[in-house]
Amino acid sequence: MKTLENCYEFNFSKITFVERKIRITHPKTIITGASKTGKSYLIYDFLSNFKTKDYIYIDLKDPRNSLEEVKDNLALFLRQNQITVLVLENFSFEFELPYCDNIIISTSIPKSIRGFKNITVSALDFEEYLLHDNRHQNMLQSFNNFFKYGNLSEVINIEEHKKVQRLQEIIKLQVQNETQLEILKLLFENIDEKKSLYQLFTTLKNKIKISKDKFYETCKIFENNKTIYFVSKYNQEKANKKIYSYNHSFLNAISHNKKFKNEFTNMIFLELIDKYKNIYYLDNIDFYIKSKNIAIVGIPFFNTLLVNSALRKIYKIMDEYQIKELNIITISNDEKISHENFKINVIPFYEWALS
Incomplete structure (x- = not known):
């Protein structure tokens, strides 16, 4: 059981974790997300709440770890050591999950399992x-x-x-x-x-x-x-x-x-992706959030005189879809545009993103 014995020695209590807006809150969780978005650090943060003897952390992409050994001996090893937290990183569901109070899985294969909560980690x-x-x-x-x-x-x-x-x-x-x-x-x-x-x-x-x-x-x-x-x-x-x-x-x-x-x-x-479930685009409008009746357009270097023609096309689409608010996101411009039918905000990206 060399693989399991070595994986059981990991200690994550001293890893520095900077707070994210997403956390592991459910004892049975499947984590997906693109490469290097912070999936592992969410797991380390979760493990920091437990004593080292209570968890085992197994990264199945680590070439030192034997998949066959894990598959054949994991259930017994969990019972023998009274482990209450099992972490399987880069798991592709090659074997049936053993019983454990807490099971945290990271995977590139989105999968729904009864009793598990699915979370996606964005950058x-x-x-x-x-x-x-x-x-x-x-x-x-x-x-x-x-x-x-x-x-x-x-x-x-x-x-x-x-x-x-x-x-x-x-x-x-x-x-x-x-x-x-x-x-x-x-x-x-x-x-x-x-x-x-x-x-x-x-x-x-x-x-x-x-x-x-x-x-x-x-x-x-x-x-x-x-x-x-x-x-x-x-x-x-x-x-x-x-x-x-x-x-x-x-x-x-x-x-x-x-x-x-x-x-x-x-x-x-x-x-927008973690704030709204459904994001669309329209002609001349980068993003349409129907649930909020908002249109969002990126114009990095906004100049009212130069973009008047573009604005007229945007207003026409807003009329057609009865959109009431337009946010124009810029690099640094900040101004209000008066319009009798719409609320229009011209906002720098950093101000909009933090609002």
């Missing part, structure tokens, strides 16, 4: 990012780094010249082969674009040899583990979906082609 939102950012006291400086290098906690405090390299490494952690890497890069390159999977497949087919089924299957994997999001047009399921990444800065890590507006809009989307 840091801007408010959480500020709590993790120990280097910058200036809001503008923090925002600039958040925009440039993204929302993953481990990237925040590493040296600047190593940040992009680490982002590239994290991208590669999420794939099993070069084909999956090319698919993921293609999806990142098309954030905030309206593209069908067939259009993307056709593009990739001209670059590498790949079947349509394999392409669609891989995209579904990335969607299921929340690496990629597909946003539908409201009331038009057959319309092309807009594509978003769980970290807006991955585009900057894989390409020298700057798409400032796309990255900015992706960043806005990530502030």
